[in-house]
Amino acid sequence: MTDLRPTQGPMAPSDDSVFPATQAIEGEVIAPEGSIVAAVDDTQAAGLELKARSQWSYARMRFFRHRLAMVGLVGLVIIFGAGIFAGVVSPYSYAEIDLTHILQGPTHAHWFGTDALGRDQFTRVVWGIRTSMEVGVFVAIVSTVVGLIIGAVAGYYGGWLDNLLMRVTDLVLTLPLLAVLLTATALLGQGNQWRVSLILVFFFWTGIARVVRGIFLSLREKEYVEAAKASGAGDARLMFRHILPNTLGPIVVNATLAVGTAILVEAALSFLNFGIKPPTPSLGVLVNDAQQSPQTPTGGTTWWLTIFPGLTIVAIVLCVNFLGDGLRDALDPTQRRMRA
Amino acid sequence: MPEPLLAIDNLVVEFKTEDGIVHAVDGVSYELYPGETLGIVGESGSGKSVSTLALLGLIPQPPGRIVSGTAMFKGRDLLRLKKKELRRVRGNEVAMIFQDPMTSLNPVLSVGFQLGEAIKTHFPDEKDDAVKKRVVDLLRLVGVPNAETRFNQYPHEFSGGMRQRAMIAMAITNSPSLLIADEPTTALDVTIQAQVLEVMKRVQQETEAATILITHDLGIVAEMCDRVLVMYAGHIVETGTVETIFRAPRHPYTIGLMNSLPKLTEDEEWLEPITGAPPSLIDLPPGCPFHPRCFLAREKCRQENPPLAPVDVGAGHASACHFSEELIGRKSKFSEAVA
Structure with missing residues (x-):
């Protein structure tokens, strides 16, 4: 030879x-x-x-050279870090009422000002981040897992099972989010973040299920899957050992972006009073609170009540999307070239 | 004669399509003996691959359907095994080498992991380092240099020839008694082909597995096989030992196949093709499927499909032609080369 x-x-x-x-x-x-x-x-x-170099080390390299993704990552680390260590970061307790300092603008003592009950707005924003983060991450993880399993089963087995699962998915997609949430909160009573999260999961798994189904449909016909089958692999092994790793890129990207969307939807719902209920501070709740007290006792605007939680929401979602974009580029194996 | 390892009897496989039913394999019967290498040749769509994929239940059903037939392998009928039993056979007692090594390895899993999987699928209790040692040994056996390093590499880091070696290693991990190689060298260039065939020979000696080698390359058949099946339009048209098939072919199709090959010893301006095109498998011509292209064809051929009948060329040689006797003395391009 x-x-x-x-x-x-x-x-x-x-x-x-x-x-x-x-x-x-x-x-x-x-x-x-x-x-x-x-x-x-x-x-x-x-x-x-x-x-x-393995595919993952290439992906890692591409990711760390992606400038926007790095901006997003650093931003998220700072914002979510503040949320995780809310107890340490915040100078006050989020429920601490100080009626002598109501509706004050930003000062040294209260960086983001105070609300109608004299509570420190900075503290409330930090705790709000924590709540929103919990919702975002929980919804992303749980809906990804649910969507993954449903999509994988539908795409792999095809036929009537695929039809059934996809029609159910379509059905969920047609449900009006607001109407269902309204009913759900009415039935389940006051919403805390976990209850809202579960309801959001019910709406969020559909996107991932469809993406995963699509990939499974095309990958199950691949020769390496047939080769694995010919070497005796069973359905579960084929699905999760051989096909799943090939779908991780899009799944990770989708899950990341779902964090941002979930936070946004939660904020919108809370703002409309259908989501998380006070006293649990969430960013949406804070913006809603701002609506209740549009003016200071002296007649000025209470801009700090809206701007700070609002900007935080924007910053989180922007960072998440940057991160998602970076991951998308990094995990695309057809892209060998590095780029900034 | 020893007991056959595999005895296929009257296998019929059909595919349902929008245009009608495709008769991919139509009444194929053959036997395979332990340790021998059987070549199956024929053009694209002649049912070579389908007849073997059916054995392992790898035909997508639907649209495919195994209409009838038995495939006795070690006392069991492979076509009637339950899904679970069949899985135990696949990759363990019967293994398969696929055509395209570029797409038959999973791009996101390391080669070592994939080979290890082939072991773990059948022996889940095997220790990880024992599996690794075995995989490295296998890679070495099939001639992958630096097997230790290669173990952790991914398919994209392997060249085509190396990947096919890895595929061969994967096929023999559990020492199968039957190895099915579906055009194992078609996707490789000629120099690599020679190396891979060399590896296959070595592997055969090592494992003593009977091999079914599907190919359309008569050169590979001559080099590798003991016996040959020639298939045309889902039927076996001729079978015999390599020696008799090349020396004294007794079916017009076999002769046509051989004559259409270029001869390296002569300067040939024109190759001699078989006239016409293969028939549609949906709408096979009546009588002998080859008659529209056959130089011997006459009325009888248009009406009766000839059975595969023994001819007096040598033991086990049979031809499905009404007029095979008229071919006595007719030489193919290779007759002299073999004789």
């Missing part, structure tokens, strides 16, 4: 890696003889590793 590729030496472990070749071009090493060896030496001299 004559294999032309070297089986020993520095080229061997990475003969399919793009690096030696690129390095040769970038470094302009154009040696007349043994140029490959020269390029490899040069690569090593430059301290570049010749280790084989």
